[in-house]
Amino acid sequence: MIQLRARAADGATLDHLVYANRPGEPFRYYPDRFILEATMPSLSGAGTSAQVVLKVPQGWYVLDYGPPLFQGQRRWWIWPSGQPPSALYAELTVTLRVQRRAIARGRLGLPIWIMGYHRFVPEQHRLPWANTLADLGEIEPSHQQFTQTFRFCLFPWAFFRGLYRDTVGIRQRGTQVIGGLCTGLSRLALARALEASPLPEGTLLEQVIVLHGRQLTDRALLAGAPWFFFPSPRRAYFRFMQDVLQRRESDLCFDINVPVPWRRDVIQALLGQGHTVVPYAFQQQRPDHAAVWVFDPNAPDRASETVLSIDLRRNRYAYPPLITPNDRVTIVAVRLPHYLRGRTAVLASLANMVLYGPRWPIVMFTGSVLALTAYVWRRRATAR
Incomplete structure (x- = not known):
């Protein structure tokens, strides 16, 4: 199992994102970037065949955050972008593969709060x-x-x-x-x-x-x-x-x-x-x-x-x-x-x-409709 944790730029634990705007202005994410840390099991003897695959929501940007602090840890800078998904949380997935076979996976669901204003103040x-x-x-x-x-x-x-x-x-x-x-x-x-x-x-x-x-x-x-x-x-x-x-x-x-x-x-x-x-x-x-x-x-x-x-x-x-x-x-x-x-x-x-x-106009109108309906029905019955 891979352990994932999101941190703000100052190192504080990040438990949600905010997608918001000011009246009449474009939307943006707060914070506009964060760090994702992945702690993985050690693989002795795997050599260069081990591969770490990070999957983020479509349109988000990813950049490696320097060398790992210790063996088995990876870190990335992540910039969220675009409208939040309808489920109101972003799913981040890290998969560890050896010779194309997934041997460990970690998921992090990061809630997204939406706050919006329009031009009316x-x-x-x-x-x-x-x-x-x-x-x-x-x-x-x-x-x-x-x-x-x-x-x-x-x-x-x-x-x-x-x-x-x-x-x-x-x-x-x-x-x-x-x-x-x-x-x-x-x-x-x-x-x-x-x-x-x-x-x-x-x-x-x-x-x-x-x-x-x-x-x-x-x-x-x-x-x-x-x-x-x-x-x-x-x-x-x-x-x-x-x-x-x-x-x-x-x-x-x-x-x-x-x-x-x-x-x-x-x-x-x-x-x-x-x-x-x-x-x-x-x-x-x-x-x-x-x-x-x-x-x-x-x-x-x-x-x-x-x-x-x-x-x-x-x-x-x-x-x-x-x-x-x-x-x-x-x-x-x-x-x-x-x-x-x-x-x-x-x-x-x-x-x-x-x-x-x-x-009286309502009564006359209703009576006329009923009388016309009865007349038509009688003529059809006589014709038969």
Whole structure:
């Protein structure tokens, strides 16, 4: 058996590597190089036929570290390079061969911690308000903002007075605060950080109101449908992680506390809950768990404390105190362009007629469909 040990440049034992970056900058390994020591059994009489073979992950660089300290020991400088393997540990293997036959082998699994940041920096890119009544005051959307939000919808006056008004705005009702603009605050802050376009026209607050209303557009709803009907917080995390690893930025927002579709109260939950945050950093130290730091417009000054904890094995997540791991909720991760460019709201305005419209059109429509079905069935039966 060959004994392997990793050491830092200063001689301290190395028990893991870190693959990390600073906001918007390239990733690198910490430390950027280390020493691998291999202690092997002595082979008297083997002569020059003994061969030591070192295998490292693809793309890593290796250089012999001077002569051995004593017989049976070898040392190498190793420079890690490239993205870490999905298993989050690097396997180093040393094999001792005599006349092409392996007679001893040693393996060292070196854990790799991943920590990533993208260009969004909460302290720098946050908007000047929190998503509270104290900061925003009471907000009622105007018809001008409605026309900036949507280019086309069905029954616009009914849509404006119904689903749109209940979705957009913040109001005081007795001792209770109803509504909020978390989606608009989150997406506008992210758009400004990424210098994305086209942004809506108007003041900063008017842009927030327009982007908040864009969650009702066909493009945003269709982009979110796969996340809703096939819920997976794990998939949302990996999408964000790959964005940051490959591009060092992400145009994703996380809509959290979204009910899973098989809940009995799914319609009421969709209308009454849900919250939007901006993921900006992540950390993963083991394959079954990850942490994502988010900018929460409800608590913009506490970004370092607002963390999503994701159980990758069970495909669940927690965001205390709002969400526990046992809540039947998921994450919807829609990209920013769907909010910046989507302008039609056919689906939402149809839903508005079902949820807010008079009941007699629904009854008449359903009765007409049933009557037509019965007529067609009778004609076919008579023809036979």
